[in-house]
Amino acid sequence: MMTITYEWGDSLYINITNRCTNNCTFCVRNNQEGISRGMNLWLEREPTVSEVLADIQARDIYKYREFVFCGYGEPMLRTYDIIEICRYLKSAYNMPIRINTNGHANLICGQDVTSQLAGLVDAVSISMNAKNSKEYQELCQSDYGEKSL
Template identity: 50%
Template sequence: MTITYTYGKNLYVNTTNRCDMNCEFCLRASGDGVGSADSLWLEREPTREEILADILARDPSAFAQLVFCGYGEPTYRLEDILWVCRELKQRQYPLPIRMDTNGHSDLINGKPTVPLMAGLIDVLSISLNNGTARAYVDRCHPVFGEAAYQAMQDFTRQAAAVIPTVLMTVVDNMPAEEIEQCRKICEGLGATFRVRHYSTNW
């Protein structure tokens, strides 16, 4: 089973296949693997010790970033991921640690989670996806309904105050007006806006 995989200059970490959304553009619908991974479907979730051992076996100092991003929403494994981050920080690897997330961590974990990430996560990349709660529900189908859209924004606002780099992303397969609407939302939350090219070839 694939826990770590490479894509470009980064080392990626696949910790879970659980997700509270079912986005219509999700890579999981277009193939089993990304980058060096043939399949990111896990036969079971790896333990925190297995995740750390897999990362260390790859020589983390050879990569530009370590990114928690696989075929699922990583904050389902938040406690374990933060344990791994703490272990890596203690070893003083210079590479920044990034997490790609849908921003629903507080709903998933049932508590405020941004303060737990401070000092351990260097970069958060949060999927904004849409310019309105209605469009978000229609395209991403969150189990938490429209409340997920507000929760994602609240999470971003809090993160922008304590995490060194906070990005919000959209994919470019929606109307230009909606992309502009997203840019305004992102800037209002104190995050940096990124438009990603929509592709099913990774």
């Protein structure tokens, strides 16, 4: 059984991919036990939008204060699926939505996608991890090289 959604604090986290544009030296994915004992976030495959929505709808949504896209991969690799999911979540629940990301969405999509997230995503938490692009690349080993920061 895949862990598509999971609880952390009073938030509902949404795990949609194992893929990432970084190979960070410090990444929790390198820890066999993951983020918490008994919680395996490795996906057998990427869930469809319908599967993600069904997993969310199976939860008692009103006990959470926000939705957070975060798992064992870079969620913005599925930018357009996130937009579709967020449209549904905003119309059905109107709860805050946050994305935990490495900030590569525009590089991934080949265009500025921030305007497409406006009104759907309430907060974006970007992991910067270094003070300059050279140090970032040494630490995060991005597919995009030093232009990733």
